[in-house]
Amino acid sequence: MYNFLEIEAKYKNKWHEKKVYEAVDFSDKPKKYILAEFPYPSGAALHMGHMMRFSIADIYSRFKRMSGYNVLFPMGWDAFGLPAENFAIKTGIHPSETTKKSIDTMKNSLIHMGFGFDWEREISTIDPEYYKWTQWLFLKFYENNLAEYKEMPLWWCEELKTVLAEEEVLEDSNGNKISERGGHPVVRKNLKQWVLKMPTYAQKLIDGLSNTEFPEHIKNAQINWIGRSEGSEILFDVKDSHEKIKIFTTRIDTIFGASFLVLSPENPLLEKIVSPEQKDEVTKYQEKVKSKSELERTELQKEKSGVFTGSFATNPISRKEVPIYIGDFVLMSYGTGAIMGVPAHDERDFEFANKYNLEIVQVIENEIKDLPNKEYGKLINSNEYNSLTSEEARVKLNELIEKNNLGNKKVNFKLRDWVFSRQRYWGEPIPLIHLEDGKIIEESKLPLVLPDIPNYEPSSDASAPLAKNSEWVNVEINGQKGKRETNTMPNWAGSSWYFLRYIDPKNKNEFANQDKLKYWMPVDNYFGGSEHTTMHLLYSRFWNQFFYDINLVPVSEPYHWRLNGGLVLGPDGKKMSKSLGNTVDPLPVAEKYGADAIRMGIAFMGPVEDSFPWNENGVRACYKVLNTVWNLSEKLIDEKIISQEVYINNLIKNISSMYENIRLNTTISEIMIFVNNIKNEDKISKEVFVKFLKCLAPLAPFIAEELYQKINDTTFEKNTSIHISEFPKYDESILNEIKINLPIQINGKLIATIQIDKNLNQEEVLREIYKIEKIKNFIINKEIIKTIFVSNKILSILVK
RNA sequence: GCCAUGGUGGCGGAACGGUAUACGCGUUGGUCUCAAAAACCAAUGAGAGCAAUCUCUUGAGGGUUCAAAUCCCUCCCAUGGUACCA
Numbered sequence: 001m002y003n004f005l006e007i008e009a010k011y012k013n014k015w016h017e018k019k020v021y022e023a024v025d026f027s028d029k030p031k032k033y034i035l036a037e038f039p040y041p042s043g044a045a046l047h048m049g050h051m052m053r054f055s056i057a058d059i060y061s062r063f064k065r066m067s068g069y070n071v072l073f074p075m076g077w078d079a080f081g082l083p084a085e086n087f088a089i090k091t092g093i094h095p096s097e098t099t100k101k102s103i104d105t106m107k108n109s110l111i112h113m114g115f116g117f118d119w120e121r122e123i124s125t126i127d128p129e130y131y132k133w134t135q136w137l138f139l140k141f142y143e144n145n146l147a148e149y150k151e152m153p154l155w156w157c158e159e160l161k162t163v164l165a166e167e168e169v170l171e172d173s174n175g176n177k178i179s180e181r182g183g184h185p186v187v188r189k190n191l192k193q194w195v196l197k198m199p200t201y202a203q204k205l206i207d208g209l210s211n212t213e214f215p216e217h218i219k220n221a222q223i224n225w226i227g228r229s230e231g232s233e234i235l236f237d238v239k240d241s242h243e244k245i246k247i248f249t250t251r252i253d254t255i256f257g258a259s260f261l262v263l264s265p266e267n268p269l270l271e272k273i274v275s276p277e278q279k280d281e282v283t284k285y286q287e288k289v290k291s292k293s294e295l296e297r298t299e300l301q302k303e304k305s306g307v308f309t310g311s312f313a314t315n316p317i318s319r320k321e322v323p324i325y326i327g328d329f330v331l332m333s334y335g336t337g338a339i340m341g342v343p344a345h346d347e348r349d350f351e352f353a354n355k356y357n358l359e360i361v362q363v364i365e366n367e368i369k370d371l372p373n374k375e376y377g378k379l380i381n382s383n384e385y386n387s388l389t390s391e392e393a394r395v396k397l398n399e400l401i402e403k404n405n406l407g408n409k410k411v412n413f414k415l416r417d418w419v420f421s422r423q424r425y426w427g428e429p430i431p432l433i434h435l436e437d438g439k440i441i442e443e444s445k446l447p448l449v450l451p452d453i454p455n456y457e458p459s460s461d462a463s464a465p466l467a468k469n470s471e472w473v474n475v476e477i478n479g480q481k482g483k484r485e486t487n488t489m490p491n492w493a494g495s496s497w498y499f500l501r502y503i504d505p506k507n508k509n510e511f512a513n514q515d516k517l518k519y520w521m522p523v524d525n526y527f528g529g530s531e532h533t534t535m536h537l538l539y540s541r542f543w544n545q546f547f548y549d550i551n552l553v554p555v556s557e558p559y560h561w562r563l564n565g566g567l568v569l570g571p572d573g574k575k576m577s578k579s580l581g582n583t584v585d586p587l588p589v590a591e592k593y594g595a596d597a598i599r600m601g602i603a604f605m606g607p608v609e610d611s612f613p614w615n616e617n618g619v620r621a622c623y624k625v626l627n628t629v630w631n632l633s634e635k636l637i638d639e640k641i642i643s644q645e646v647y648i649n650n651l652i653k654n655i656s657s658m659y660e661n662i663r664l665n666t667t668i669s670e671i672m673i674f675v676n677n678i679k680n681e682d683k684i685s686k687e688v689f690v691k692f693l694k695c696l697a698p699l700a701p702f703i704a705e706e707l708y709q710k711i712n713d714t715t716f717e718k719n720t721s722i723h724i725s726e727f728p729k730y731d732e733s734i735l736n737e738i739k740i741n742l743p744i745q746i747n748g749k750l751i752a753t754i755q756i757d758k759n760l761n762q763e764e765v766l767r768e769i770y771k772i773e774k775i776k777n778f779i780i781n782k783e784i785i786k787t788i789f790v791s792n793k794i795l796s797i798l799v800k
Numbered sequence: 801g802c803c804a805u806g807g808u809g810g811c812g813g814a815a816c817g818g819u820a821u822a823c824g825c826g827u828u829g830g831u832c833u834c835a836a837a838a839a840c841c842a843a844u845g846a847g848a849g850c851a852a853u854c855u856c857u858u859g860a861g862g863g864u865u866c867a868a869a870u871c872c873c874u875c876c877c878a879u880g881g882u883a884c885c886a
Binding site: 231327 | 803804805806811812813814818819822823824825826839865866867879880881882884885886
């Protein structure tokens with residue numbers, strides 16, 4: 001039995017004291033920037049999810065370091081935000097205190113688990129020296145008109161006293177809208193907020209993906225989220241009025257089939273066009289819609305509803321008069337807040353037309369006979385455009401409307417402005433001042449430190465906690481009175497650029513030195529969770545692209561490659577959560593089996609992108625293997641043993657590519673196979689065993705280090721550490737000496753496997769098989785029609 | 801509905817055009833022990849047979865190929881994402 005606790009105590013701090021994992025700025029070695037999403041220290045301790053993500057990234061970074069790379073593998077704390085603040089409110093202890101405590105606990109756990117982070121580069125988003133630059137970068141958005149203060153229809157959470165972004169709102173089992181954090185009820189409300197104009201970058205965020213090697217499914221997720229659609233904006237004249245209604249459509253080719261318009265109930269034009277007779281009904285409908293969420297309004301199964309406005313509009317192409325309706329399924333936040341209804345070629349319009357008895361005119365013809373028919377085809381009932389294809393008609397009609405000022409081509413995106421302010425205390429203060437005359441000016445000195453106020457709880461009047469602190473709020477600039485912005489930044493702010501600060505974490509004069517940025521960027525491998533695909537991952541790409549455009553960073557795409565890791569589920573197969581009571585704490589497991597065993601056990605569960613219900617089996621199996629390895633170290637001799645040479649070369653060959661492709665479960669299988677092969681030998685070649693320890697080192701850094709020091713008879717120093725040593729290379733010539741089993745098929749059926757030398761050619765193999773009675777009987781006296789030979793794989797013979 | 805991913809022993813998984821079930825867990829038997837645990841050794845996809853051996857098997861059904869878990873088509877199921885986006 002090996003004493004893992006003793007070994008862990010021996011090395012866990014020393015590795016860091018001796019800077020084994022130090023990333024050196026500017027080196028002759030090629031650089032490798034490996035990043036794992038940093039955790040929230042919100043009062044909770046290290047959990048299995050952290051263990052899984054960090055183990056995978058750590059194993060990979062150790063492999064790359066041993067493979068000759070100058071590795072940057074940093075860690076920090078995403079310490080602002082709701083979880084930390086809610087925890088503080090719950091415990092009654094100030095968030096600065098709870099957060100600090102959490103950071104200490106988590107850092108200790110991470111060091112205990114043997115993760116090779118370069119702690120010299122540790123950052124924390126709540127450190128004023130850090131958020132000074134978060135604020136500074138925010139001002140760059142403001143200065144470039146990408147930050148705007150505007151009224152937005154937003155999710156309002158009464159319980160949290162804050163606005164939530166679309167993506168922070170979830171749905172409970174009853175279909176009610178609830179907040180992602182805390183699960184409180186959420187409603188729609190119009191409020192003035194700071195937004196970042198992310199849609200400005202919609203196209204660039206799509207295009208930039210082709211410069212990355214993200215997996216296709218991540219690219220697709222982002223592209224679909226951004227939601228580009230090409231169409232036309234078309235102006236309809238309102239009858240007996242000077243007003244025009246602008247609609248957005250992707251199907252201008254169906255314009256002759258438009259038999260009504262539908263406006264969003266929030267459309268400001270309504271005031272001017274609703275007829276007196278319809279006024280009451282429209283107002284009533286508008287009121288009803290206010291209590292509905294966008295999701296409720298846009299539910300596919302929901303029955304369509306709407307109200308006639310009493311007005312008509314003229315189709316600018318066909319000159320046909322069509323009635324104007326309002327309907328809750330048309331949203332003000334997308335397109336122009338108005339659509340044309342073409343019931344013959346759109347399911348939703350079809351349903352609406354049937355319900356309100358509106359005309360249905362087919363204008364596209366193709367193989368599909370039933371209406372509605374959304375496919376493209378040849379135009380009919382469209383005057384001079386008849387018999388054109390949809391594509392041809394679109395080009396001609398777009399030309400026509402642009403020439404006659406009836407509209408224009410238009411690209412729309414689903415991506416919305418990013419609401420960037422929170423009425424919360426625990427965030428970066430937004431460094432802006434609202435002057436009495438309505439002007440907004442920048443703070444003159446950064447950081448604008450978050451004041452240490454005792455009462456940080458949200459107030460009931462929807463104002464931010466900072467607003468209560470009048471001493472901090474009221475300022476005087478050149479004789480003019482002003483008020484500081486009291487909203488704070490969201491949790492996402494600090495994490496949108498942290499990868500840049502790791503590169504130069506102590507720089508007092510700039511957020512990071514340009515030469516260092518040029519050396520380290522982009523992040524080569526980014527390990528994170530799939531839940532961040534369309535949030536953090538997209539936000540931080542947006543920030544970095546903007547910084548590139550204003551010459552603050554050297555590359556436009558911050559991440560070259562991305563892995564969305566899986567989850568560790570509870571033993572019941574459900575997502576671990578405190579409310580379900582199915583969480584498993586990694587620390588007791590590590591105490592029972594050791595840090596090496598738990599890291600390996602997690603990596604052994606299966607492919608890194610999959611999720612697994614927790615069980616200890618894998619950890620126990622790895623613990624057993626490590627014990628065997630420990631015992632083997634007492635049988636070493638200074639001799640070469642050919643069979644063992646073969647085993648180790650085979651191992652090195654197999655796992656080198658597995659480590660590189662982060663196929664860690666099979667890497668561990670190969671380790672086990674090697675151990676099974678040599679465990680019953682009386683004597684073990686020292687040279688072979690040392691190579692094996694290096695193969696094991698990324699997975700089990702503690703035991704590998706201890707045995708390496710012992711066998712080499714060295715005292716641990718940076719330059720004697722196994723983790724700085726070179727990953728072993730294999731010798732193909734030794735592997736070529738192995739005999740292989742070659743399957744022999746006759747008429748597609750497996751007849752035998754024969755043991756032969758490697759790399760024999762077809763003639764040689766054929767000569768071999770004639771020596772074997774069983775196979776001979778199948779071939780002799782028969783006509784051989786075809787022989788298929790794949791070297792070292794198979795020999796397949798067809799006979800008649 | 802659409803998009804993505806997937807469906808392989810009792811279980812996690814391996815193989816991703818070339819011996820299906822590597823490695824591990826579990827189970828069974830054995831060694832050790834007064835006994836148990838641990839540890840170690842052996843067996844272990846299903847069915848037939850005393851046996852050599854044979855037959856079947858990667859969600860279902862077709863197809864391509866000398867050869868298919870792998871490629872193609874149709875369908876079923878599961879997980880995740882997403883939505884009147886005009």
